[in-house]
Amino acid sequence: MTSTPLRPTPEAATKLRELGMSLGFAGALRAAVELGVPDALDEEPRTAAEIAPQVGAHAPTLERLLRALGPHGVFDERAGRRFAHTDLSRLLREDAPGGMRFIVLWATAPWTWQAWPLLADAVRTGERVFDTLFGKQFFAHLAEDDPAAAETFDRAMTQSSRITSAPVADALDLTGVDSVVDIGGGQGHLVHTLLERHEGLRGTLFDLPGVVAGALPGLREGPLAERCEIVGGDCRESVPKGRDLYLCKNVLEWDDESSLAALRAMAAAGRPGSRVALVQNLVEDSTELKVTTAMDLFLLLNVGGKKHTAAGLADLFAEAGLTYHGYRPVPGTSLHVVEGTV
Numbered sequence: 001m002t003s004t005p006l007r008p009t010p011e012a013a014t015k016l017r018e019l020g021m022s023l024g025f026a027g028a029l030r031a032a033v034e035l036g037v038p039d040a041l042d043e044e045p046r047t048a049a050e051i052a053p054q055v056g057a058h059a060p061t062l063e064r065l066l067r068a069l070g071p072h073g074v075f076d077e078r079a080g081r082r083f084a085h086t087d088l089s090r091l092l093r094e095d096a097p098g099g100m101r102f103i104v105l106w107a108t109a110p111w112t113w114q115a116w117p118l119l120a121d122a123v124r125t126g127e128r129v130f131d132t133l134f135g136k137q138f139f140a141h142l143a144e145d146d147p148a149a150a151e152t153f154d155r156a157m158t159q160s161s162r163i164t165s166a167p168v169a170d171a172l173d174l175t176g177v178d179s180v181v182d183i184g185g186g187q188g189h190l191v192h193t194l195l196e197r198h199e200g201l202r203g204t205l206f207d208l209p210g211v212v213a214g215a216l217p218g219l220r221e222g223p224l225a226e227r228c229e230i231v232g233g234d235c236r237e238s239v240p241k242g243r244d245l246y247l248c249k250n251v252l253e254w255d256d257e258s259s260l261a262a263l264r265a266m267a268a269a270g271r272p273g274s275r276v277a278l279v280q281n282l283v284e285d286s287t288e289l290k291v292t293t294a295m296d297l298f299l300l301l302n303v304g305g306k307k308h309t310a311a312g313l314a315d316l317f318a319e320a321g322l323t324y325h326g327y328r329p330v331p332g333t334s335l336h337v338v339e340g341t342v
């Protein structure tokens with residue numbers, strides 16, 4: 001070791017300070033959404049004093065909050081200390097088409113503030129920390145103990161699907177497919193998109209009973225409902241039988257034992273030749289590497305899971321008795337389709 005003191009460049013010092021303060025940025029984003037600031041601001045720039053009564057905030061402190069978000073492109077401070085919407089802050093409005101309000105509330109959910117400080121423990125052991133904090137597994141906790149967090153989670157997944165369902169539907173070749181089941185399909189946005197696009201297709205939404213209870217209205221009544229079945233269950237135990245395509249998006253990112261059990265359930269339920277398509281981020285070729293790798297750690301904390309490599313999924317396919325065919329990116333997203341057959 002040299003005894004010369006190492007002086008960081010200004011850029012390095014700023015970068016590390018910013019990284020260290022990341023929780024502050026996430027907290028500010030969450031606070032703005034919780035207060036409803038994006039909804040209170042319309043197209044006309046307004047001062048914090050004008051917005052504050054509408055959101056029940058202390059005006060000078062609201063100004064500090066908005067100023068902290070400006071450098072991240074969320075709200076824009078103009079002359080006269082007036083704040084205007086930006087493309088990012090508009091996406092946080094409740095009425096925004098393609099909005100991301102629930103994705104932000106989910107990523108910054110209260111439990112995450114308890115779990116992140118335990119990351120070093122999780123890295124030491126390779127084990128999730130959620131069960132230690134909350135006394136049960138993540139999905140059981142949501143279903144049994146925290147309906148508000150469950151609702152935020154389900155709505156976040158639906159918002160996320162709104163962004164990706166069309167490109168995923170474009171990327172899936174449904175030639176020869178008359179029936180599809182979406183395993184862990186949440187509230188059913190992807191099934192809805194596929195049924196809308198393919199007239200003769202029959203679809204099944206499969207997820208935990210409490211989740212399918214909140215299935216999108218368009219799957220429960222109306223023209224698509226006639227071609228849609230909604231089934232509640234645990235995909236590690238069994239899944240609907242005899243479908244042509246077993247679709248599973250962003251689910252097999254929990255512990256390998258659960259992923260293997262779900263793949264085995266698909267192998268047992270499918271006919272010979274039934275297709276299996278996993279849709280998820282792969283660590284390789286990720287177009288959003290910062291998000292993918294942070295999500296990888298988030299999955300470690302809550303479900304003892306991970307973001308996979310294609311090779312890792314190929315091994316799981318083989319172990320479950322499925323034939324692995326390969327993977328390809330879903331254009332316009334950070335997702336991949338990983339395909340196999342029963």
Ligand SMILES: C[S@@+](CC[C@H](N)C(=O)[O-])C[C@H]1O[C@@H](n2cnc3c(N)ncnc32)[C@H](O)[C@@H]1O
Nearest residue numbers: 157161184185186207208211233234235249250
């Ligand atoms: C990350 S979300 C993905 C939701 C949806 N596929 C999407 O891409 O938006 C994981 C989904 O798996 C569901 N899930 C968790 N455990 C399950 C189980 N044991 N059986 C069936 N679904 C399960 C959750 O309820 C949730 O909807």
